[in-house]
Amino acid sequence: MRTETPQPIRLSDYRPFPFEIETTHLSFQLEPSATRVTATLQVRRTGAAGEPLSLNGERLTLKAIAIDGQALSGNQYELDDERLTIADVPDAFELVTEVEIDPSANKALMGLYMSGGRFCTQCEAEGFRTITFFPDRPDVLSRYTVRIEADVSFEHLLSNGNLMEAGQLKNGRHFAVWNDPFPKPAYLFALVAGRLDVLEDDFVTMSGRTVALKVFVDPGQASRAAYALDALKRSMKWDEEAFGREYDLDLFMIVAVRDFNFGAMENKGLNIFNSSLLLAEPETATDFDYERIESVVAHEYFHNWTGNRITCRDWFQLCLKEGLTVFRDQSFSADMRGAAVQRIKDVKALRARQFAEDAGPLAHAVRPSSYLKIDNFYTATIYEKGAEIIRMLKTILGADAFRAGLDLYFERHDGEATTVEAFVACFAEASGRDLSSFFSWYEQAGTPSVSLTHAYDAAAKALSITLTQKTAPTSGQPVKKALPIPVTIGLLSQAGAPLRDSEVVLLEGESLTVRWEGVAETPVISALRGFSAPVTLTTDARPADAYVLFAADP
Known part of the structure; x- marks a missing residue:
């Protein structure tokens, strides 16, 4: 039993893993209470000479360990409840470990466990360390080959990538071999084995490749599952058209399970869903159920590029994959179901969940600087405010420059584990703009309050608008910086006719005054159109203005 006080993990303490795991070969001998996992790792030193190899591992029974074919004795490694450490290793070598685990006893539903008589995995954020010894961190990318062997009663043997081989064995067992050609971190590993029905279709990509869907x-x-499968095809088509992202494997699979900690998980080529977020039928499902299935299917598919092909250097960068992917799935839903309706739903959810989080004792930055346990940071701030930051970036830069920045990000960082800094740098380079102050949105907790006051000069037909901002102190951040806040403003006449089209006013300091000429009459100011920034807004509008805005504000 652990009695020590948990120590915070800090972003400032990040150090690269001193070894590269070039390839990972996993062999599973599946048994409900005694599964054997043999891991063969091709390891190459990338750090300083003499550094030990330290691998995460929890609840594992070590059966064998060897380097370059030579078994290690007990005095050649150290093993405790959390790590396997080998002090003296060559610069390049093959490490083979064999462990035994008990999936049937795994009630935490992290790692390899049993659900409804099937084997299933959930590895994000740190579940892979309960399957085998490995550097269980997102910046260690490896190419995986997986061999699964099980009793024939476990009909389907599934893992990431493309199916390379399958067949029958003696003693009523069978096997399957999977290969994922794209390097990925351990948290994206997946395995499912069991008796399942399958619904199949295919999708032809923009380059003419046929992808099997199951x-x-x-x-x-x-x-x-018919609606979910159709939603998947719409998501694949939309991602090609909206962002130029084509699917990369020959096969895309989704598995519905009843026992699952997350709503769904984007494992490369093998998404795993809680059944409640995948299955529906007209007799019992509501419109909301169908909308939710469509949104979650899209979200997990979109992770193939924003999360899988490009992943996080460390868990502090979680918003890099989640905030960006929420923005993408919100944009997809807006195109599928109407932009105005979807935006209202997204803002209502943001104000109900994330604003409350920012106003409470658990307020934290979108890119936090420390944590005790990363599982606690799968929050509305990371996901929903993270998406709003991406939306503001598009608002400030414009659609064309935003797309150019995102294309540069995909091109430059494909196959890498990267950071929020590198992400923002792509947009700065593509747009030619200094975005250094924009980065404060990622580092500062709290919801800014913006106030708007105005003065209309009837003789000069000129309108002056003054914007000010303030963010209340939050835990650990008593002093707040001014943030660059895009406030989209339009003007209406007293009759509701447009006087001035929408314009983005960028409030970068504590206060800003703009003066607009040629305003023919006392206007009704329509501010924060489209909820252009995640802020609270107060204005000096007259009560009667609310009726005009209700009737005519676009």
Whole structure:
């Protein structure tokens, strides 16, 4: 039993892992209470000479360990409840470990566990360390080959990538071999084995490749996955058209399971969903159920590029994949279901969940500087405010410069584990703008309050608008910086006719006054159109202005 006080993990303490795991070969001998996992790692030193190899590992029974074919004795490594450490290793070598685990006893639903009589995995954020010894951190990318062997009663043997080989063995067992050609971190590993029904289709990509699509569900439930499969095809098409992102494997699979900690998980080529977020039928499902299925299917698919092909250097960068992917799935839903309706839903959810989080004792930055346990940071701030930051970036830069920045990000960092700094740098380079102050949105907790006052000069037909901002202190951040806040403003006449089209006013300091000429009459000011920034807004509008805005504000 651990009795020591947990120590915070700090962003400032980040150091690269001193070894590269070039390839990872996993062999699973699946048994519900005694699964054997043999891991063969091709390791190459990238750090300083003499550094030990330290691998994460929890709840593992070590059966064998060898380097370059030579078994290690007990005095050649150190093993405790959390790590396997080998002090003396060559600069390049093959490490083989064999462990035994008990999936049936795994009630935490992290790592490899049993659900409904099937084997299933959940590895984000730190579950892979309960499967085998490995550097369980997102900046260690490796190419995986996985061999699964199980009793034939476990009909389907699934893992990441493309199926390379499958067949029958003696003693009523069978096997499958999977290869994922794209390097990925351990948290994206997945395995499912069991009796399942499958709904199949295919998708032809923009380059003419045919991708097989398969949704695996409980026996008898295949018809309830039809809407999810159709949503997947719409998501794949939309990502090509909106962002130029084409799917990269020959096969895309989704598995629905009943016992799952997350709503869904974007494992490369093998998404795993809680059944409640994948299955629906007209007799029992509501419109909201269908909307939610469409949104979550899209979100997990979009992670293939924003999270999988490009992943996080460390867990402090979680918003890099989640905030960006929420922005993408919100944009998809806006195109599928109407932009205005979707934006209202997204803002209502943001104000209800994230604003409350920012106003409370658990307020934290979108890119935090420390944590005790990363599982606690899968929050509305990381996801929803993270998405709003991306939206503000698009508002400030404009659609064309934003797309150019995102294209540069995909091109430059494909196959890498990167940072928020590198992400923002791509937009600065593509747009030619200094975005150094914009980065404060990632580092500062709290919801800014913006006030708007105005003065209209009837003789000069000129309008002056003054914007000011303030952010209340939050825990650990008593002093707040002024943030660059895009406030989209339009003007209406007293009759509701447009006087001036929408314009983005960028409030960069504590206060800003703009003067607009040629305003023919006392205007009704329509401010923060489209909820252009995640702020609270107060104005000096007259009560009667609210009726005009209600009737005519676009």
